[in-house]
Amino acid sequence: MAFQIHILGYNSALPTVNSHPTAQLINVNERLILIDCGEGTQVQLRKIKAKFSKINHVFISHLHGDHIFGLIGFISSLMLLGKTTPMHIFGPLGIKDFIENQLKHTQSHCNFDLIFYEMDFFDSRLIFEDKKVEVYNLPLDHRIYCNGFLIKEKPKLKNLKIQEVLKFPEIETCDYLNLKLGKDFKLSSGQIIPNELLTYPQEKPLSYAFCSDTRYRRELVDLIQNVDLMYHEATFGSELEEMAKKTGHSTARQAALIAREANAGQLILGHFSNRYREFNQLLNEAKEVFPNSILPKTLQEFTLERV
Amino acid sequence: MAFQIHILGYNSALPTVNSHPTAQLINVNERLILIDCGEGTQVQLRKIKAKFSKINHVFISHLHGDHIFGLIGFISSLMLLGKTTPMHIFGPLGIKDFIENQLKHTQSHCNFDLIFYEMDFFDSRLIFEDKKVEVYNLPLDHRIYCNGFLIKEKPKLKNLKIQEVLKFPEIETCDYLNLKLGKDFKLSSGQIIPNELLTYPQEKPLSYAFCSDTRYRRELVDLIQNVDLMYHEATFGSELEEMAKKTGHSTARQAALIAREANAGQLILGHFSNRYREFNQLLNEAKEVFPNSILPKTLQEFTLERV
Numbered sequence: 001m002a003f004q005i006h007i008l009g010y011n012s013a014l015p016t017v018n019s020h021p022t023a024q025l026i027n028v029n030e031r032l033i034l035i036d037c038g039e040g041t042q043v044q045l046r047k048i049k050a051k052f053s054k055i056n057h058v059f060i061s062h063l064h065g066d067h068i069f070g071l072i073g074f075i076s077s078l079m080l081l082g083k084t085t086p087m088h089i090f091g092p093l094g095i096k097d098f099i100e101n102q103l104k105h106t107q108s109h110c111n112f113d114l115i116f117y118e119m120d121f122f123d124s125r126l127i128f129e130d131k132k133v134e135v136y137n138l139p140l141d142h143r144i145y146c147n148g149f150l151i152k153e154k155p156k157l158k159n160l161k162i163q164e165v166l167k168f169p170e171i172e173t174c175d176y177l178n179l180k181l182g183k184d185f186k187l188s189s190g191q192i193i194p195n196e197l198l199t200y201p202q203e204k205p206l207s208y209a210f211c212s213d214t215r216y217r218r219e220l221v222d223l224i225q226n227v228d229l230m231y232h233e234a235t236f237g238s239e240l241e242e243m244a245k246k247t248g249h250s251t252a253r254q255a256a257l258i259a260r261e262a263n264a265g266q267l268i269l270g271h272f273s274n275r276y277r278e279f280n281q282l283l284n285e286a287k288e289v290f291p292n293s294i295l296p297k298t299l300q301e302f303t304l305e306r307v
Numbered sequence: 308m309a310f311q312i313h314i315l316g317y318n319s320a321l322p323t324v325n326s327h328p329t330a331q332l333i334n335v336n337e338r339l340i341l342i343d344c345g346e347g348t349q350v351q352l353r354k355i356k357a358k359f360s361k362i363n364h365v366f367i368s369h370l371h372g373d374h375i376f377g378l379i380g381f382i383s384s385l386m387l388l389g390k391t392t393p394m395h396i397f398g399p400l401g402i403k404d405f406i407e408n409q410l411k412h413t414q415s416h417c418n419f420d421l422i423f424y425e426m427d428f429f430d431s432r433l434i435f436e437d438k439k440v441e442v443y444n445l446p447l448d449h450r451i452y453c454n455g456f457l458i459k460e461k462p463k464l465k466n467l468k469i470q471e472v473l474k475f476p477e478i479e480t481c482d483y484l485n486l487k488l489g490k491d492f493k494l495s496s497g498q499i500i501p502n503e504l505l506t507y508p509q510e511k512p513l514s515y516a517f518c519s520d521t522r523y524r525r526e527l528v529d530l531i532q533n534v535d536l537m538y539h540e541a542t543f544g545s546e547l548e549e550m551a552k553k554t555g556h557s558t559a560r561q562a563a564l565i566a567r568e569a570n571a572g573q574l575i576l577g578h579f580s581n582r583y584r585e586f587n588q589l590l591n592e593a594k595e596v597f598p599n600s601i602l603p604k605t606l607q608e609f610t611l612e613r614v
Contacts, residue, residue: 014384017353039380040347046324063412065383073346076372077321098412105370105405107451144414 003028003153003206003304005229007296008044010270012235013066015039020298021066022271024210024231025050026151028133034058034074035149035210041070042077048299052081057128059135060091061212062146063098072102079110086113090127090135092145093120119147124223129154138223140214143248148212150224153205158182158195165198206304209264213271215245216254221261228304230264231296233271234282240273252282256289267293268302310335310460310513310611312536314603315351317577319542320373322346327605328373329578331517331538332357333458335440341365341381342456342517348377349384355606359388364435366442367398368519369453370405379409386417393420397434397442399452400427426454431530436461445530447521450555455519457531460512465489465502472505513611516571520578522552523561528568535611537571538603540578541589547580556580559589563596574600575609 004027009020021038025045032055034041045052058074061067071089078087089095096116103110117127119137128135131154138148157180165171165179170187179185182202185193209230211220224230235249244251252269259267267290272279279295286293311334316327328345332352339362341348352359365381368374378396385394396402403423410417424434426444435442438461445455464487472478472486477494486492489509492500516537518527531537542556551558559576566574574597579586586602593600 013387015347015350015380017350039377040322040350043322043324043347063414065380065413065415068413069380069383070346073322073372073376076376080320094412098409101408102405105401106372106375107370108372 002030003208005208005231005268005302005304006048006050007268007270007298007300007302008041008048009038009298010268010272010296011066012233012271012273014274015066018298020044021070022061022212023070025055026208028151028153030054031057031130031132033133033135033151036061036067036212037069037071037074038066039069039073042074044299045074048301052078053083053085056085056087057135058087058089058091059149060089060095061140061148061210062142062144063092063094064144064213067212068095068098072099075099075103075110075114076106076108078112079108083112086115088115088117088128090117090119090137092147093118120145124150136223138209138211138220140212140220141217141248142213142215146213148214148220149210150207150227151210152207155205156203158199158202160199161197168193171198203306206306208304209262211255211258213248214250215248216250216257218258218261220258224258224262224264226263228265229268229302230259230262230266231268231270232258234269234286235271235273237276237281237285252286252293253289256286256293259286259290259293264290265292266302268296269293270296309337310515312515312538312575312609312611313355313357314575314577314605314607314609315348315355316345316605317575317579317603318373319540319578319580321581322373325605327351328377329368329519330377332362333515335458335460337361338364338437338439340440340442340458343368343374343519344376344378344381345373346376346380349381351606352381355608359385360390360392363392363394364442365394365396365398366456367396367402368447368455368517369449369451370399370401371451371520374519375402375405379406382406382410382417382421383413383415385419386415390419393422395422395424395435397424397426397444399454400425427452431457443530445516445518445527447519447527448524448555449520449522453520455521455527456517457514457534458517459514462512463510465506465509467506468504475500478505510613513613515611516569518562518565520555521557522555523557523564525565525568527565531565531569531571533570535572536575536609537566537569537573538575538577539565541576541593542578542580544583544589544592559593559600560596563593563600566593566597566600571597572599573609575603576600577603 232255539562541559
């Protein structure tokens with residue numbers, strides 16, 4: 001079991017020598033998911049020795065350059081590397097034309113399928129699931145259509161209390177799956193054996209919320225309740241709360257308010273305005289509201305574990 | 308007087324941690340010209356502390372990703388930095404739509420003029436000139452429409468041999484410009500005073516040729532005759548000459564043949580295939596034909612000087 005978040009870049013707007021625009025690589029039980037892809041992301045992926053060929057799912061929060069300009073280069077490199085499996089790209093309406101127009105002009109011919117899932121809705125939906133993972137979009141409030149993403153482990157089957165199960169000869173092997181799925185068992189006498197008697201409590205699926213560029217948005221709280229780890233943009237300090245509102249961003253304090261109300265395990269801040277030379281002011285402001293706030297480092301890896 | 312070439316990147320195809328796709332910054336008497344703009348070029352420009360605001364002319368050889376994917380990010384950063392002067396972009400037909408479609412989807416509004424000069428011709432023309440510099444396109448032979456560029460100092464006015472000039476009272480100050488432009492002087496007697504008597508020989512304008520992705524193309528030789536410095540792609544070694552031809556590239560030996568026939572001052576090789584771990588094989592192959600061949604280093608600067 002692995003649930004890791006690799007911070008490839010967490011800066012806003014201008015890429016510089018030591019700061020990289022937004023991109024994160026998520027590993028959920030060996031399912032690799034790339035979230036956002038600012039310019040230079042493919043080089044950041046190389047630095048952490050990520051296996052390009054295993055990244056088949058990309059989620060783009062919004063079509064601002066610092067979140068998207070690296071995607072065409074990443075796709076082009078995958079072509080050169082001989083990728084054959086499909087690449088699934090989730091993003092705002094327009095992302096298909098954005099990428100395909102570049103492929104057209106560069107006369108690039110994908111030898112793998114590029115499958116786009118364009119979003120233009122304003123509610124939270126299950127936008128992707130497979131055996132390992134579920135991804136929900138989180139509607140945000142930015143200057144341009146924007147989503148965050150909630151990534152959850154797929155709930156696992158419950159484990160049987162086999163000694164208890166064996167006490168009931170009527171329960172056959174073919175009934176085990178239903179028990180693991182949480183169903184009660186009905187004896188031929190009509191007596192109900194509650195599921196909790198026959199199984200151990202289900203492990204809570206681990207979850208991570210990526211909250212990209214957004215104004216303070218209280219509605220997030222319900223969507224990410226009890227999330228184990230969350231990233232939330234914190235472009236400004238509270239002294240620039242008006243500026244944050246105007247430009248579609250949050251303050252560090254506002255990010256922390258969301259984390260506190262959502263009962264999050266930990267909060268990673270990011271997307272700091274270039275006006276800040278160092279970010280302790282932003283960190284301290286967040287910690288006053290939500291003590292388990294942290295500043296990321298570029299290429300830092302976070303591992304989610306059950307407590 | 309300055310004529311400098313800064314190698315921002317010289318690798319082909321896949322950007323990696325230590326190799327950067329093609330981009331060069333040319334400084335001709337403080338006129339800054341960017342040639343090609345692979346992903347990450349803006350960060351390379353920051354490393355050499357280039358003044359972004361002084362770059363108003365960009366020349367793109369062709370619309371393959373390793374020569375163009377950094378341009379949209381560079382333009383976006385110029386917007387954020389508050390650029391107001393026009394940006395002139397020269398490139399293949401299609402470059403305007405390539406960039407403007409990205410600006411549309413990212414909802415970016417340029418506060419400076421973005422002026423495109425789209426090329427679709429197959430002869431060499433003077434495509435740009437101002438008081439300091441002339442730029443000619445060099446038609447190349449790649450898989451996709453592609454040009455190199457010849458950058459020349461504007462010829463300077465000749466210097467007067469003032470002692471000689473003063474021997475002719477008929478020559479007035481208002482005649483000096485014509486003399487500096489190289490014209491002879493006609494006395495009222497009808498006698499012609501040849502210009503060479505009145506002026507020093509003109510300094511040869513310095514020149515630099517950028518020969519991007521191309522098959523061996525003998526026609527280049529006449530277009531860049533006596534160039535002081537040239538860059539020529541050398542994607543492969545001679546053992547892969549067939550591959551070079553097939554993929555629209557040159558071998559190091561072919562690059563050197565062009566340099567020798569053109570009587571170039573020096574040849575910089577580049578755009579090496581990722582299959583080469585080190586490039587001495589390619590360098591030696593070129594040197595056999597043209598001894599003054601060199602391998603560039605990333606961020607290396609070359610200065611042209613009159614001998």
